[in-house]
Amino acid sequence: MSQPMVLIVEDDAWLAEQQVRILTKAGFSATTSPHPIAAIKAIDTAHPDAIVLDVLLTGSTAFALMHELQSYGDTGGIPIIICTNLASELSLDNLRPYGVRRILDKTTMLPDDVVAAVRSVL
Amino acid sequence: MSAKRGTHEQLSGGPLGDGLSSLIAAAHELKAPLALMRQLSLTIEAGELSVGESRRMLRQISLTSERALRLTSDLTRSARLDDAMFALEPINPHQLCEDIVHELTPLFAAHGRDVRLMPRKHPLLLVANRDLLRRIIMNFGDNALHYAKDDSVVEIQIRALNEGKIIRLGVRDYGPALSTDLWRSLQTKLVTAPQPVHARPQSSGLGLYIASQFADAMHGTIGVIRHHDGATFYVDLHASQQLSWL
Numbered sequence A: 001m002s003q004p005m006v007l008i009v010e011d012d013a014w015l016a017e018q019q020v021r022i023l024t025k026a027g028f029s030a031t032t033s034p035h036p037i038a039a040i041k042a043i044d045t046a047h048p049d050a051i052v053l054d055v056l057l058t059g060s061t062a063f064a065l066m067h068e069l070q071s072y073g074d075t076g077g078i079p080i081i082i083c084t085n086l087a088s089e090l091s092l093d094n095l096r097p098y099g100v101r102r103i104l105d106k107t108t109m110l111p112d113d114v115v116a117a118v119r120s121v122l
Numbered sequence B: 001m002s003a004k005r006g007t008h009e010q011l012s013g014g015p016l017g018d019g020l021s022s023l024i025a026a027a028h029e030l031k032a033p034l035a036l037m038r039q040l041s042l043t044i045e046a047g048e049l050s051v052g053e054s055r056r057m058l059r060q061i062s063l064t065s066e067r068a069l070r071l072t073s074d075l076t077r078s079a080r081l082d083d084a085m086f087a088l089e090p091i092n093p094h095q096l097c098e099d100i101v102h103e104l105t106p107l108f109a110a111h112g113r114d115v116r117l118m119p120r121k122h123p124l125l126l127v128a129n130r131d132l133l134r135r136i137i138m139n140f141g142d143n144a145l146h147y148a149k150d151d152s153v154v155e156i157q158i159r160a161l162n163e164g165k166i167i168r169l170g171v172r173d174y175g176p177a178l179s180t181d182l183w184r185s186l187q188t189k190l191v192t193a194p195q196p197v198h199a200r201p202q203s204s205g206l207g208l209y210i211a212s213q214f215a216d217a218m219h220g221t222i223g224v225i226r227h228h229d230g231a232t233f234y235v236d237l238h239a240s241q242q243l244s245w246l
Helices: A012-027 A038-047 A062-070 A092-098 A111-119 B002-013 B020-047 B051-079 B095-108 B130-147 B180-189 B206-217
Strands: A003-007 A030-035 A050-053 A081-084 A100-105 B090-091 B116-117 B126-128 B151-159 B166-174 B221-227 B230-239
Touching: A003 A012, A003 B126, A012 A030, A012 A050, A012 A111, A030 A038, A030 B151, A038 A062, A050 A111, A062 A092, A062 B206, A081 A111, A092 A100, A100 A111, B002 B116, B020 B051, B020 B206, B051 B095, B051 B130, B051 B206, B090 B130, B095 B116, B095 B151, B095 B166, B126 B130, B126 B180, B126 B230, B130 B151, B130 B166, B130 B206, B166 B180, B206 B221, B206 B230
Parallel strands: A003 A030, A003 A050, A050 A081, A081 A100, B116 B151
Antiparallel strands: B090 B126, B151 B166, B166 B230, B221 B230
């Protein structure tokens, strides 16, 4: 059985590297994109089972990407985990229509929380 | 009571004297490096890394803390712009930029990127405050690091404009083209006070706003040029007349 694939959309290369390491160790496949345009290409090629998405990204925001994903039947169902420093300003109820299933607060989360969050949405 | 009132007045004025929003923007800007350092240190603490991995993460923590400290240092410097005397003096920009490249190289190398100073045939002199000019270029360097593609080179360029009356120091990155929306947003951020992040996607623009304040204090201006493969952030300053007297 192939490992579930997680796409990490994160413009901080060191944080993205950290999340790849943790998810890989937990048995997932993981790939990263630094911005939404690269993420759309990665989604087409990697067909992720879940997306870990930062909010403030280079060139565009997570919301533009979520709108784009919701526009297509094959991408609208991919569960999204928002991982952001702005968690206290976001409401999960408001973001559910965009496919968001969990919100992680970067300022308080533990490194392994990303694994638990991914497992909970698959 | 007076101490409390004083604190309240400082908060109302904000570190940049433009309202509480600048304080909130500063807090948001510092969240990212602090959150990264916390994640890295928790991972090291867990003790499941090889020696090499631990060393690499410790280096990342050091470099991230230095970037955060540069921002806090710029903020305090910015808050004192009005009541401090800033000596403007003739400065060799090539020498200054060489020092900056030397200082930024470890950070860029750790991110798999390079920074270099583009060579010039003829020496130039400009009028500036060495410390403020250094902070502006370091700020542009940090910005370019964020936008530059993996394995790309960020170039620091020095040019004479307007028949040699203006000297332009630019930091050119090679990355994704700026979208029209981001371009408009940057144009605004160069001249307006920073806003809380939730109101201004991507970032608060605090670093650019501080850079524009530093440039103002030296009778200069900052700007950005959009390329199909990246951007150049620049500061224009008056040339020194000393060379023409030789």
